[in-house]
Amino acid sequence: MKKIIIAIDGHSSCGKSTLSNELAEALDYVYISSGKMYRAVTLYFIENNISYSDQAIVDLALPDINIHFEKIDGNDTTFLNGRNVESEIISMAVAQQVSPVATIPAVRRAMVQQQQQMGLQKGIVMDGRDIGTVVFKDAELKIFLTASENVRAQRRYDELLAKGKPVDFESIRQNLSTRDRIDSTRVDSPLRQADDAVLLDNSNLSRAEQLEMIKALVNLRTSI
16 A cells, blocks of 8 residues: 655644554554654754844754654654653743744744655654645645644643643643744744645544544545
8 A cells, every 4th residue: 555645734732743643653654743843943942042033043053953753662752963852842941932933934944854854755644733734735635633722721731740740721721822823823834724634623532533534534545
């Protein structure tokens, strides 16, 4: 069966990463999280005291940022310049700055270039904000995933709580609302549903239900 590129876009904390990871596992595809890539860039800026409002410094820093993913104990793990940063990129400090960083055209160009290199062999699932509209415009299957704001905030709250992070539900909800606004209104590659994407609201779907729905769509695309 031929392998394809599957692009999954959608709002913050709607389960894109979980779905993408499970789908990649089921299909024996490679999972690439563009969101984690932008979080890793943000972490690099924080650690190196790089002001993302200083375009000249940002341009100088970007060639020194290399991101890749590895499977560790069955989990896709993010590496920043060879260092495992999976636990660090989910901090609130990173969450509060990742959307402004992701709006920087130079940052997006650098990440898109790395993402497109990763997809040359196909057989990948990639999630993010502009995968179907910018990174892989010709992806054979595009999904636009969403859920209600309260549902997404609760999922994020539960995730951070399970990882022992200090959390406040209202702060998380406000952060998601702000990120949605920034992601949807930015000039460079705004979050939007591609014309040929399938819309899926998973507010009331279980992980198993949404996975089966997407697998059915994959079967349709790969049988053509």
